[in-house]
Amino acid sequence: MDISMCQVYEDEIKSLEEEIKLLAEQYEDIQQESTFYSEEEILMAIKAFQSELQGESNGCESQSDLKAQLESLEADLSFLMKFTCVQFTSHSKRTIERHRNRTVQKHRISGKCHSLSFQLEFQLLEMQDKEKVSTVISDLSVVMESGEDSNVSKFLSRNEEHGDLLTFFRRLSSYAEWYEHRRRTFLHFK
Amino acid sequence: GKMGEGRAYSWDGVFNHLEMLEAQAHEAGRKQEEKKQQEEKLASLKERVEELRIQRDKLQAKVDLQKKRLSGKEGIMSDAAEASAGAVLEWKIRSIKGMLQLFYLTGISGKLTKQGVCFSISTAYEGTYLDSYYLDLLTKPAVRIHRHSVPVFIPLEQIAKRYLQTDIRRFLSVLSDHLNAYAGRRYQADQLQEHFSDQLEGSLQRNSLCNLLVFNYKVPSGDKTFPFSARLIYRDICCSLPTEVMVSSTVKAPEHLEETAAAHSELFRHMALHKAFCTFSNTEE
Numbered sequence A: 001m002d003i004s005m006c007q008v009y010e011d012e013i014k015s016l017e018e019e020i021k022l023l024a025e026q027y028e029d030i031q032q033e034s035t036f037y038s039e040e041e042i043l044m045a046i047k048a049f050q051s052e053l054q055g056e057s058n059g060c061e062s063q064s065d066l067k068a069q070l071e072s073l074e075a076d077l078s079f080l081m082k083f084t085c086v087q088f089t090s091h092s093k094r095t096i097e098r099h100r101n102r103t104v105q106k107h108r109i110s111g112k113c114h115s116l117s118f119q120l121e122f123q124l125l126e127m128q129d130k131e132k133v134s135t136v137i138s139d140l141s142v143v144m145e146s147g148e149d150s151n152v153s154k155f156l157s158r159n160e161e162h163g164d165l166l167t168f169f170r171r172l173s174s175y176a177e178w179y180e181h182r183r184r185t186f187l188h189f190k
Numbered sequence B: 001g002k003m004g005e006g007r008a009y010s011w012d013g014v015f016n017h018l019e020m021l022e023a024q025a026h027e028a029g030r031k032q033e034e035k036k037q038q039e040e041k042l043a044s045l046k047e048r049v050e051e052l053r054i055q056r057d058k059l060q061a062k063v064d065l066q067k068k069r070l071s072g073k074e075g076i077m078s079d080a081a082e083a084s085a086g087a088v089l090e091w092k093i094r095s096i097k098g099m100l101q102l103f104y105l106t107g108i109s110g111k112l113t114k115q116g117v118c119f120s121i122s123t124a125y126e127g128t129y130l131d132s133y134y135l136d137l138l139t140k141p142a143v144r145i146h147r148h149s150v151p152v153f154i155p156l157e158q159i160a161k162r163y164l165q166t167d168i169r170r171f172l173s174v175l176s177d178h179l180n181a182y183a184g185r186r187y188q189a190d191q192l193q194e195h196f197s198d199q200l201e202g203s204l205q206r207n208s209l210c211n212l213l214v215f216n217y218k219v220p221s222g223d224k225t226f227p228f229s230a231r232l233i234y235r236d237i238c239c240s241l242p243t244e245v246m247v248s249s250t251v252k253a254p255e256h257l258e259e260t261a262a263a264h265s266e267l268f269r270h271m272a273l274h275k276a277f278c279t280f281s282n283t284e285e
Helices: A002-031 A039-055 A060-084 A150-162 A165-189 B011-072 B076-082 B085-106 B156-163 B168-195 B256-270 B273-284
Strands: A086-098 A102-113 A116-129 A132-144 B108-112 B116-125 B128-138 B144-148 B200-206 B212-221 B224-233 B244-249
Touching: A002 A086, A002 B011, A039 B085, A060 A086, A060 B085, A060 B108, A086 A165, A086 B085, A102 A165, A116 A165, A132 A150, A132 A165, A150 A165, A165 B085, A165 B116, A165 B168, B085 B108, B085 B116, B116 B168, B128 B168, B144 B156, B156 B168, B168 B200, B168 B212, B168 B273, B212 B256, B212 B273, B224 B256, B244 B256, B256 B273
Parallel strands: none
Antiparallel strands: A086 A102, A102 A116, A116 A132, A132 B128, B108 B116, B116 B128, B128 B144, B200 B212, B212 B224, B224 B244
């Protein structure tokens, strides 16, 4: 009976460790939702940070580095969105596989190019082979506003079949420009 | 004198009895030790279970709190106060880095620099991302290329001369076309060498731009194989499919193989090289 008690405990330890692993992953995944903190919360945090900075003299450098890093990254992102006319309005990712040198994440993105909105879902496989990291897209699914156009749906399904995210974006820009131009022209004639 | 049989004691009996007692005592001691070890093990396992339970409950509470704020946005104030300002900022930084990685996947990404902007053009073949190339641009007094990692056989200067001053987006788009087509051609050749080396005869010859490919390969017919030679020319360097294909058998081959050569030629014109070879293997089986 002592031995069986040991077994009971060992089984429980194993199941608890498994539970903890799953919960930790869940926590991380939910954290990766891009709308996790609202803009007001972030502004509040920045303000709180400022007052913390003024109050403390130690750890000052790393804290101001953090703020500077945030500003620099935001400037880069803002520039890219203006330059490419592509805006990402939401982005969530979930890790569905994690090994030593291989992770698979499921991404869900919505955004727009000019005024044309799109929604994307795909799986992203990252493999580390010595120094190189290789990236492969699979299971791509694209939903676009002007999906009724048969040429567009043919184009989209071809891209989806091959996981061709890059070509989708390369063509999206010119199509969106044309679509926008056409829309304005029609409005003009109304 | 001689001891009676009725009596339990004889010297042998005594010794046996003593041995038995000794063994019993030894056994009892061992069992005691074993029991003690078991109890210690049990106690430590129990402790571990309790530790893990506490850890699990804490995590569960964290996750529940997360889910609550994500769904109902209740008690925003208290939740934001709970996470330190630093943690929120770190989260935001990670979130933005995630979005910047998305731009990498779209083909054009970049970073502002003191004197301008450094663009990164990514290339891919279908879903597989290949090399990316950077272009460090200065913007004042006029736009010009400061540094870059574009290979020398891509006509960068020509493209820059035509578009850089007037339409940077067009410039990057055209450059991306060139780079992606080159990357696609190179990928096909690499895949052919990697996965179909048993069908190739000798080495695959290519130029740096990968718009000229020459190779020999084996075509099975019945129980023999015939050597074929293929020459692919990609005159449109923004395209990853060839504009001219010449396939022929290198020795005198039966007539039906001439049809095969023509069929292969057509196939190579319209299908990616490694995929074309894939269909050969499938049809032979």
